[in-house]
Structure formats: structure tokens, C-alpha cells
Amino acid sequence: MVDTAQTSDQRLIKGALARASIARHAVDVASVEGLTGLSIGRLATDLGLSKSGVATLFGTKENLQLAAVQAAREVFIEHVVRPSLKEPGGLPRLRALIDRWFDFVSAPVFPGGCFRVATVSEFDSRPGPVRDAIAADQRDWRDLLIREIGRAQDQGAAQGKDAAALAFEIEALLSAVNTALQMGESEAAPIARGIIDGLLG
Structure with missing residues (x-):
């Protein structure tokens, strides 16, 4: 009985x-x-696995897409969010989040750059569980920025600006940087850093 349970x-x-x-x-x-380009057969071929084995693990293409969204989220948290949370709340943590995001896309962890940026535009007009998962992940990131901007403002930084609006501006800049870097425009990162420094001043 024990052997059966262990197995x-x-x-x-x-x-x-x-x-x-x-x-x-x-x-x-x-x-x-893109997520729409994913298929159980493609992944099975890439990884040298049986198509039936991959299908057993995920069942449907939508489940595979949802698993990819969750996996990307976990990698982002590991590389950007969790290390930044070691910094004091407010401006130090906000700058750490932004700096680590730049590192995340400048030496890209994913070959196509920021997964969130790529998939938001792909699924913004496609209602369903996958878009819901992408939107929830994006909201969590923006909410984190808003919270730390609010704390930074309590510390005297970025005065006279709405925290939500400022988070939106920063997020838009980061998204633009990701696209520019993917297009080979390496000068985009320092330009965006300078703009963000001005926003937080």
C-alpha cells in the first residue's frame, strides 16, 4: 500500500x-x-516529447496558453518583483522595480522580450480566460507601481502628480522600451530612464 502511494x-x-x-x-x-502560435504538437516536437503526453498534461490549447501566462508571471516575479521587495518601500523599491525591469528586457530573459507587453496587444480584443489572466497580471503590476509611487510621494518624491496616472506613464514608457529594444534601438533604454527620472523628481 505504501509503495503504491509512493509511486x-x-x-x-x-x-x-x-x-x-x-x-x-x-x-x-x-x-x-504569440500565444495563438502555441500548439501541443509544436511543443512536443520542440522538446522531443509525444504529442499525447503533452496533451495529457494540458488537455486543451487554452489550458496551455493559461499555463504559459502563469509561467511567465512566475519568472517575472522571480527576476523583477521579489528582489525589489528587499528594498525599503517607496522610492528605493520603485527604482529597484524599474531598474530590474530594464535589466529583464535589456538582456532578455525571454527571446521575444517582455511577455506581458507582447501578449497584451495580442489578446486585448479577444475576450476569454486567457485575456482575463493577462489583464489580471497587468493590473497586479500596475497596482504594485501605484502603491510604491504613493509611498514615494509620502517620502517627498514625485509631488503634485496622481499616482495612478504616473504609474500609467511609467508602464507606457517601459512598454515602448521593450518594443524599441526588440527592434534593435538600444538607445531607447537610457532615453526612457532619463524620462522616468524626470517623472520621479
Whole structure:
């Protein structure tokens, strides 16, 4: 009985690891080709897996897309958000978030740059669970910026500006930088940094 339970646990762990690995590869593919370009067959071929095995783990293309959105979110949190939370709240943390975002796309973790920027434009007019997941992730990022901008204002920075409007401006600049970098315009990053410094001054 114990052996059966252990075998079952091992299979669950193996399945979870396989699912995570496939979802992570799906993020790389989608960052370049879009979430609509994902397919169970494509990922199976890329990773040398059976199509039926991948299908068993995800079931549908939509589930695969949702798993990719979640995987991209987790990578972003790991590289940008979590390290920044070690900084004091307010301006230091806000600057850390922005600096780490620049690092995230300047030496891109994903081959297509920022996954969120790519997928927001792809799904902005496609209602459904995938758009809902992308929108929720975007809201969480913006809410984090708004919160830290508010704290920075309490500390005397960025006075006389609406926190939500300022977060929107920063997010728009970051999105523009991602696109510019993907187009080979390396000068975009320092230009945007200067603009953001002015906004936070």
C-alpha cells in the first residue's frame, strides 16, 4: 500500500515537473510568435516529447496558453518583483522595480522580450480566460507601481502628480522600451530612464 502511494506521489511530481518545463518553453515560443502560435504538437516536437503526453498534461490549447501566462508571471516575479521587495518601500523599491525591469528586457530573459507587453496587444480584443489572466497580471503590476509611487510621494518624491496616472506613464514608457529594444534601438533604454527620472523628481 505504501509503495503504491509512493509511486503515485512520484508520478504526480514527475508530471508537475514536466508540465512546468513545457510551460516555460511555451513562454519562450509565445514571446516571439504569440500565444495563438502555441500548439501541443509544436511543443512536443520542440522538446522531443509525444504529442499525447503533452496533451495529457494540458488537455486543451487554452489550458496551455493559461499555463504559459502563469509561467511567465512566475519568472517575472522571480527576476523583477521579489528582489525589489528587499528594498525599503517607496522610492528605493520603485527604482529597484524599474531598474530590474530594464535589466529583464535589456538582456532578455525571454527571446521575444517582455511577455506581458507582447501578449497584451495580442489578446486585448479577444475576450476569454486567457485575456482575463493577462489583464489580471497587468493590473497586479500596475497596482504594485501605484502603491510604491504613493509611498514615494509620502517620502517627498514625485509631488503634485496622481499616482495612478504616473504609474500609467511609467508602464507606457517601459512598454515602448521593450518594443524599441526588440527592434534593435538600444538607445531607447537610457532615453526612457532619463524620462522616468524626470517623472520621479
